[in-house]
Amino acid sequence: MTEEIIISGFGGQGVLSMGKILAYAGIMEGKQVSWMPAYGPEQRGGTANVTVIVSDDVVSSPIVSYYDTAIVLNQPSLEKFEPFVKPGGTIIYEGHSVFQAPKRDDINIYRIDAMEEAARTGNSKVFNMLVLGGLLKVRPIATVDDVVKGLHKALPERHHKLIPMNEDAIRRGMEIIQKVK
Amino acid sequence: MDEQKKDYVLLKGNEVIAKAAIRYGYDGFFGYPITPQSEVLETLAVDKPWETTGMVVLQAESEVASINMLYGAGATGKLAFTSSSSPGIALMQEGISYMAACELPGVIVSVGRGGPGLGTIQPGQADYNQAVYGGGNGDYNLIVLAPNSVQEMADCMGKAKELTFKWRVPVMILSDGVIGQMMEKVELPPFTPRRTEEEIHQQCPWATNGMGLKGRKYNYHSSLEFDPLVMEDRNHKMAEKYRKIEAEEVDYDTYKADDAEYLIVAYGISSRVSMKTVDTLREQGVKVGMLRPKTLWPFPNRILNEKAENLKCILCVEQSEGQMIKDVRLAVEGQVPVYHTGRSGGMISSPADVVDAFKAMARENISKNWPKGYWIK
The missing domain is CATH 3.40.50.970 (Thiamin diphosphate (ThDP)-binding fold, Pyr/PP domains)
Structure with a gap:
């Protein structure tokens, strides 16, 4: 199994940390992983994306031409990455930020209203964990338990008290993701 | 386990x-x-x-x-x-x-x-x-x-x-x-303690560490030498050392290269991109492998020269306009054509880019249209 994922959105949405937590969860499952950010003079509100690969075998190139799954959290990201999803692959888009839905009919398309859910619960910080939950529902790359183990390893101890809140958000994300086509 | x-x-x-x-x-x-x-x-x-x-x-x-x-x-x-x-x-x-x-x-x-x-x-x-x-x-x-x-x-x-x-x-x-x-x-390495002053004194008798004059004359380091004969002697000794390093410290890795008819030579990120290219081309039945120098100096000249005998041509993948390719061409001594592909200025070839370049190379190499060492874009 090799899953090549692009996560793309605005700076500040938690794109890079979501990728990092996913990669850590992969390590907890004994898998090989790579996490390759687009870096540069990035800023809050600018664009941010990260390629995460989780594989049973050694990861060859951390840079890939086509993706199994694209998670797009704004309209420019959808336009940029929709053509590069492999046939039979998956797009997950955020319902509020993406106003023109993906057009392809040879891929699986899911919508997650994570921003609305975050606003409803008044906790915008778990936005990316809601999206991660949605991903794990439709592409079970890692179990929630492994993600939680990964969080314990990725976060400094002073932040461990926040883990249950993040776990709840992941589980909630699994519930709210909807298949579009 | x-x-x-x-x-x-x-x-x-x-x-x-x-x-x-x-x-x-x-x-x-x-x-x-x-x-x-x-x-x-x-x-x-x-x-x-x-x-x-x-x-x-x-x-x-x-x-x-x-x-x-x-x-x-x-x-x-x-x-x-x-x-x-x-x-x-x-x-x-x-x-x-x-x-x-x-x-x-x-x-x-x-x-x-x-x-x-x-x-x-x-x-x-x-x-x-x-x-x-x-x-x-x-x-x-x-x-x-x-x-x-x-x-x-x-x-x-x-x-x-x-x-x-x-x-x-x-x-x-x-x-x-x-x-x-x-x-x-x-996996990070285990902790090794730093060497003590005494250990440095024992292991590095040349060190200017303030512990001289205990049974040896003072140490002195300078790159300046007014006597050209002495400077030449220093150069000879260094060159002798470099020849020993070339004999002993070459390191490289190969990937699916045993039965290869075509070879990709790449290091660093280009070797990771090229691994995926090799996998893609192998799925299509192309006998291609990769050689990755792990030491760029000393360069793996001998293995490349030996491998060249059974190859049709070589593709160097570098994210530059072509620098290592010159060492590869020296190593194979004209036995096979050597081509270059890569991007530069901060751009990185994708695995698909390298597949395309490889196919262009194989095609042109068969038709012998291109001179040896042609740069493929």
């Missing part, structure tokens, strides 16, 4: 350079921030090794200062390193040449970006010539290691430590912005 027991962490290549240095017992770091290697200094600042192992960490006022601090540390027999990226390494060339002239140990980490000049802050591999052929003056070589994964960034810090003292030659670790910025799982 063993795999499960390993204590893996997820880190960037640059972070691993810093953490591995602390664990391998490096005595000092002198450096100046520059993208894409700034996390080396940042990680050292967070980990505060001066409170634990006693390692000195100093942000110098410039790259020129850093390399001369490294020169000083090497002269005292201490294990120190600096790190920078392309334009910063360019500034260091004078100091590197002086260190080579005085045969002093030291480790220089170069995390390449697009050039020339200030270039871009995006990843690049256009510093092969700078690393292997040197921007400094005189007859000298550096041992140049080329990691292609985050784990190898850690391993190279250990290998550099061993080699720089074994041969008294500065070692450069030539990485790139992708390997520096990407995260992979890595």
